[in-house]
Structure formats: C-alpha cells, structure tokens
Amino acid sequence: LFTELTSSNGSAARAGRHSKATHQETKTYNSRLVLRTIYDHGQISRADVARRTGLSRTTVSELVAELLAQDLVEEIGFGLSNGGKTPILLQVRDASRSLIGVDLSRDEFRAELVNLRGETQHAVSQPLLGRRGKAAIDLVYELLDELVPRATSPVLGIGIGSPGLVDIERGNQVHWSVNLDWMDLPLRGLIESHYDVPCSVLNDCQASAIAEHFFGPDRNRSHNLVVIKSEQGLGSGLILNGQIFHGDNNGAGEIGHVVVQPDGLPCRCGNRGCLETLASVSGILERIAAQRPRIPRTAVYNPARRRQLLDIDEVRRALDNGDPLVRQVVHEAGAALGTAIANLVGALNVQRIVIAGGIVALGQELLNVIQEEVLRRSLTALARETEVVFSSLGSRITILGASAVFLQQELGLTPFR
Amino acid sequence: LFTELTSSNGSAARAGRHSKATHQETKTYNSRLVLRTIYDHGQISRADVARRTGLSRTTVSELVAELLAQDLVEEIGFGLSNGGKTPILLQVRDASRSLIGVDLSRDEFRAELVNLRGETQHAVSQPLLGRRGKAAIDLVYELLDELVPRATSPVLGIGIGSPGLVDIERGNQVHWSVNLDWMDLPLRGLIESHYDVPCSVLNDCQASAIAEHFFGPDRNRSHNLVVIKSEQGLGSGLILNGQIFHGDNNGAGEIGHVVVQPDGLPCRCGNRGCLETLASVSGILERIAAQRPRIPRTAVYNPARRRQLLDIDEVRRALDNGDPLVRQVVHEAGAALGTAIANLVGALNVQRIVIAGGIVALGQELLNVIQEEVLRRSLTALARETEVVFSSLGSRITILGASAVFLQQELGLTPFR
Numbered sequence: 001l002f003t004e005l006t007s008s009n010g011s012a013a014r015a016g017r018h019s020k021a022t023h024q025e026t027k028t029y030n031s032r033l034v035l036r037t038i039y040d041h042g043q044i045s046r047a048d049v050a051r052r053t054g055l056s057r058t059t060v061s062e063l064v065a066e067l068l069a070q071d072l073v074e075e076i077g078f079g080l081s082n083g084g085k086t087p088i089l090l091q092v093r094d095a096s097r098s099l100i101g102v103d104l105s106r107d108e109f110r111a112e113l114v115n116l117r118g119e120t121q122h123a124v125s126q127p128l129l130g131r132r133g134k135a136a137i138d139l140v141y142e143l144l145d146e147l148v149p150r151a152t153s154p155v156l157g158i159g160i161g162s163p164g165l166v167d168i169e170r171g172n173q174v175h176w177s178v179n180l181d182w183m184d185l186p187l188r189g190l191i192e193s194h195y196d197v198p199c200s201v202l203n204d205c206q207a208s209a210i211a212e213h214f215f216g217p218d219r220n221r222s223h224n225l226v227v228i229k230s231e232q233g234l235g236s237g238l239i240l241n242g243q244i245f246h247g248d249n250n251g252a253g254e255i256g257h258v259v260v261q262p263d264g265l266p267c268r269c270g271n272r273g274c275l276e277t278l279a280s281v282s283g284i285l286e287r288i289a290a291q292r293p294r295i296p297r298t299a300v301y302n303p304a305r306r307r308q309l310l311d312i313d314e315v316r317r318a319l320d321n322g323d324p325l326v327r328q329v330v331h332e333a334g335a336a337l338g339t340a341i342a343n344l345v346g347a348l349n350v351q352r353i354v355i356a357g358g359i360v361a362l363g364q365e366l367l368n369v370i371q372e373e374v375l376r377r378s379l380t381a382l383a384r385e386t387e388v389v390f391s392s393l394g395s396r397i398t399i400l401g402a403s404a405v406f407l408q409q410e411l412g413l414t415p416f417r
Numbered sequence: 418l419f420t421e422l423t424s425s426n427g428s429a430a431r432a433g434r435h436s437k438a439t440h441q442e443t444k445t446y447n448s449r450l451v452l453r454t455i456y457d458h459g460q461i462s463r464a465d466v467a468r469r470t471g472l473s474r475t476t477v478s479e480l481v482a483e484l485l486a487q488d489l490v491e492e493i494g495f496g497l498s499n500g501g502k503t504p505i506l507l508q509v510r511d512a513s514r515s516l517i518g519v520d521l522s523r524d525e526f527r528a529e530l531v532n533l534r535g536e537t538q539h540a541v542s543q544p545l546l547g548r549r550g551k552a553a554i555d556l557v558y559e560l561l562d563e564l565v566p567r568a569t570s571p572v573l574g575i576g577i578g579s580p581g582l583v584d585i586e587r588g589n590q591v592h593w594s595v596n597l598d599w600m601d602l603p604l605r606g607l608i609e610s611h612y613d614v615p616c617s618v619l620n621d622c623q624a625s626a627i628a629e630h631f632f633g634p635d636r637n638r639s640h641n642l643v644v645i646k647s648e649q650g651l652g653s654g655l656i657l658n659g660q661i662f663h664g665d666n667n668g669a670g671e672i673g674h675v676v677v678q679p680d681g682l683p684c685r686c687g688n689r690g691c692l693e694t695l696a697s698v699s700g701i702l703e704r705i706a707a708q709r710p711r712i713p714r715t716a717v718y719n720p721a722r723r724r725q726l727l728d729i730d731e732v733r734r735a736l737d738n739g740d741p742l743v744r745q746v747v748h749e750a751g752a753a754l755g756t757a758i759a760n761l762v763g764a765l766n767v768q769r770i771v772i773a774g775g776i777v778a779l780g781q782e783l784l785n786v787i788q789e790e791v792l793r794r795s796l797t798a799l800a801r802e803t804e805v806v807f808s809s810l811g812s813r814i815t816i817l818g819a820s821a822v823f824l825q826q827e828l829g830l831t832p833f834r
Contacts, residue, residue: 344764
C-alpha cells in the first residue's frame, strides 16, 4: 500500500505546492496518533498503545512522557497483568483543556465552555431580537466576555458556527450571511485579537456534521456522512473520506437553495421554491400560518407576528391530532427532503444521512415520509443500504461541532485517523 | 502546516488502522514528486526540479539518477544558463512504458495501447452484438490477445472501464452489470492471471472523470470535478479533493437511477422515470422513436429494431432542422440534466461540470438548455461561478481514464500532488 503525504486541509495541494516529509512532522504525527489512541480507548496501557499503533514501545514511552508533562494524559492506576509486569493505565485528562463553541444559527445566540469530551462546563445565551450587523457582533462579544473568564484550564480555541457562507481560505471570514447582514466580515480576526485565543469560524451545518462525526453514535464507523439541518434555514454538511468537504468556494452542502418548485414560494435568497421554503422549520411554520383560516389575518402583512403564532411543538401536537392542513404541509416537507436525500444518495452513495435541527421535533411520522420518498426515488439496492435517521445530539449540535474543530486542529483527535 | 499520512485510496483509514511514516515511504514519495515535476513541466533542469519541490539538490540528483537508470527519464541536451553552469534538461521518456485502456461501456468493446501521455500506439475494437456473460468476457480476451504482444515497452497495467458497479475493496470485482449480465465477476483476477500484468477495473464513468482530470484542459487547476457521461447509460464520476470519490459502496456518481419522474418510462433498473430514461443517448433515441409517427410500428414490439432506426447524429440533424418532436425530447433531456446538475452543484459546490459521451453530438442547443436550467434552479451566486461544458476528449475518454489509473498507481503521476 502506497501512502502519500497530504495536508490535512488540502490547502498546500490546492495551492499547487509540493511538500516533503520531515522528521518533525513524523514526530508530530506519531504523538497525535498516541493521544488519539488513548482518547478513543478511554483507559489503556503503553503496551496496548504500541500494539494498536504499530509504534515501538520506546517511541510510545517517549511520546507518553511528553503528553504527561503537558498534562493532557494522566496515569490512573494499574490494569490486569497478562502474565508480565502489571501495566499502568493511561487516560486523557478531559478537564485539562477547555473549548468554546458558539452557535449563531438560531434566534438566540448560544455559547458554551466545554471539556475535551464536549461536556458542558458553562452555558450562556442571548436572544437575537432581530439584531443585525454590528449589534449582532456585539452580542457575540457579550457572550464570550462572560464565558472566557470562567475557563479553569487553557482554552484551545473558540469555534463559531455561523449561518451563511464562510470563506475558509481567507481566514474564516463570514463571506455572506443574509440573516445577520454580514458581508465579508473578518469574524475570526476580530475574535482572535479581542481574546488572544485561536478562533475558527465555519458554517453551522458543517459544524453540525463535525459534531455528528465526532460525538455521534457512529463515531469511528462511518467514513462518509451527510447531516441535514433544518431550523430557520436548511442546509447540510458533508463528511467525505473523514473530512468536511468544502467544495470549490465553501458552498458545499447548501442544498437549501436548490429550487425544487420553480413556481413555489419566494425565498430569502431571491429565488422561488427553494427546498428551504418547503422543508425548513421556518418554511413549515410559514406555510401552515399562511393557509390556516383560524389564524386572524391583520390588514397589514406582518410576518414576524404571524410566525410567533406557531412553533414547531404546536405543529407536532396538531400533527398528532390529525390536523389535515398540518399533515399535508409536513408530508410535503418530508417528500421534498426525501427527494433531496435521494439525489444526495444517488450522487454520493453515502450510507448514513442524519437529520438534525428543530425539525426533529416532528418525530416518526415525518421520518417515515422521508424514508419512503428516498426508497421510491432511489436505486433499490442503494436505498436498502442507506440509513436515514434523526440526530441524537439535540440543540447543542452546532456548539459541539464548532468546538470539536479544535480537538482536531490542536490535538489531532480526528475520528478514524 | 501540519501534514498527515493518508493512504491514497483511503482503505487503511477506512479499516480503522493507523499507519506511521517510514524512511522508505518518504523516499518513494520524494521520487514520485520528482518524476511528477518533470512530467508536468516537459523539459526541466535538476536545479529547477529542486526549486519547485523544495528538495535539496543532492536529493534531486540521487533520485534523478535512479529515474535515468529506470529509463523513465532522459537527458535531452542543454538549457539556457542563468549565469552559472549550463543546465542539462531532463524529460520523461513517453515511450518508456506502455498502458492498456479498455472501454466496455459501448455497443462495441474497444481497447488501446497508449504511451505515458495517453497517445494511441495501437487500437482494436469488436462489436458486442448482444454478447453477455462468458461470451462478453471472451471478447475482452480477444482484444487483449491482439494488443498485449504489440507492446514495445513494459506494460504498466491494463485498465478496464466497465459499466455497472465495481467493487474496489474486493479486488476490483464487477459487482453488478445488468447489460453484460455480470454478477460478482472477478474480472481483475481473471485478466491478471491470464496476462501476468497488473489490472484495474473501474466504473466507466469514474474512468471518464479520471481522464478529464488527467488529460483534460483543466489539468492541474480544478481540485474538484464532476463528469457526467450520457451514452447507452447515464452516470457520473466525481473527483473530490483530487481523487475519485467512491462512496460507501462504490456507487458514487450513479445519478442515472435517481427517479426524476415517478410516473415516467420504465427503466432497466426496475424503477420508472429514472434520469437515464430521459437523458441518456438510448433514452433520447427511444423516446423519439416511441413518439414518432413516421417510423412504422411493427405489430410485435421490437426495441432492438426500433433503436437501429435512429442514431444520435440523425437526432442532431433533425434538431438543426427544427423538428418539433425532436426538439421537445432533447429539451426535456437538457432540463432533466440541468436539474440533476443543479442538485450536484448545490450539494457539492463543484465549479466544473463536464458532460461527456455520445450526447455531446447534440451540440450548443442542448448545452444552452442545460445551462439555463442550472441557472434557474441554483443559488445565483453559485450558478455564476459554475461552468458546465462539453468534454473535448471524445470517444476515447473511458480508455484514457482507465489507462491513467496506472500513471497514478505505478508512477504517482497524479495531478496536483
């Protein structure tokens, strides 16, 4: 098997430059391999690390000594002997580093301080209340001002999941976010200079995909994964060959703005009949509100007021009670999602499709519609081996994924590698 | 920049094993880097190779000496001096190795012996005439029996582009090919034991994508690329991050069997209204034949006979003459392809989409319809930066891609890396 050196984010290759292997890179690689092995196995001896990694015992001992000195790993007592010396067990010190994850994709901004397992140490949130532009940035500062001082261990980084297109090449700028009225906002630079902590900004759906990949039930099994998040907006994040796939201009996963009904409802992107108008939580709420006779119409059209009249839990109750209008709108949403998933499955043959976000509240009835439509529109053999499931990570998914970026970047704790 | 070791086909990572960097791998990597640099630049001095690769001059000289001894590289005279010693120019000896490419996706099997630039040294073909199963395999042997003895330099490998699903993990079996009636056929093993030459079998659309990536006008520019081939069948090949993306079960790119018209025509896969029924060359011919009143219907339905009444060039002439039925069928095909491409662009943000195969004969009118539909169904910003073009590689595309597999596997001549 020929192995090849590639940069972890592909940027060297993308720039057309060639790189060569050096001893320092080999050492960094092996150190990360050891840390990852300990992280993945919970409690493990040096001998077992050597066995699982193929590294020599001497190399493992040297690398573990450094990890102990860095406080990333700790010795926690003795394991069972296999006849020889009683082995000392190692584990990762989950509280030895902190991470901050921020979710800007909802109608309230949320942020959490978490440990190396993504467990909450402290959580804060603030309702957005329509704030845009500079006022929305100030809200981010407000949340971070509260969180950063609470860290009791070194903060590896601040990961931000933002709606819209995020330009990875040019320093994590938010290239375009309609809802927040941000254009080419150098959010990463702003945060880094303000807090002197590494920051990473990524699309909130891509963050959700990282979360599912890293903390989901399928960790260390699926190499490919699509997460579709339906909330105010609708988008997806693609994990292909174990890494987020960004596409040529960071727009990969933007399936919410593929037009599925050319004569459909107007979308905030300027087109009509985008998938988002049919299958986002906002789209579902608006379509029900628009058609529901028992909701009084005011003389002046007021979308903010109309939207407040309904929430997704109310839709779920109406669905459970057999409300025919709600049933129709939800089934149309499910069919549209199923069609989009059939297209994804046909193009990518990814066998694990996870649906996340507020739409999950609609439960099994929605999932059944989606699954039936995928089956109806796909090559039977492909559909049979594909699982379409709801995420179990709940509303913390974006925060988890945004913070996990630093588990990967700073510690190399990527699943699979 | 942290660089990480990954296997070129991801199989080690997929199996969950970890690998470590060794000196031999570093040397192989650097040797391939040098060969690739010489291949890409045509004529280049050792000093320029060192400059472009970042390797030391001593290392480059040692590696070039080995490549000269292997006859892969030759010295071709002196270049211009930059003030110092007059440099000796190196180039790859294009005829020093041979490759064989085989295309099983058409109604005639074709094979070619080519040099390291994909230039034809000898070409053979045989009409399939409905042969299936064992008879179709014998036809492959017949072609190779004629080609293999004609090689005047060592044959690096035999690359076969086959219709259907090809199982990469289990030794390039043809997992499933309806047209050829092959199920779990160990084609690679059969060819390797028969000719004692390495063989690689891949899906013909994936081969086409490799061809476009390796020999197309965009070589060394696009890191991501989708090639859609419309011929008897319709499928696509995806190059993502510079490599063929296979999906979880080697089915990536099978967009031809996504159902786009649930009440449409029956497809050979068993479903109705697959994209293939609307937009493959066969689909277009059959739909025109079925609706055309001036083609006499025989009492007994005979699809083989009906298909012979029309070919794609005749369709092109009818289109140019403004035949309304032909225009309608071709425009429906274009709209269906455009919709499929909008889905791909939305999901992947791949900016270069190449259409290949016999359908290219329909020319600019078809391309216009496709491009308009992509624009209509995509986020405007995404569509504007996406180019949808016809391939310039013609009917040799599958042969070129199948043979190029060995330029990559045996010599490391991958674009970009």
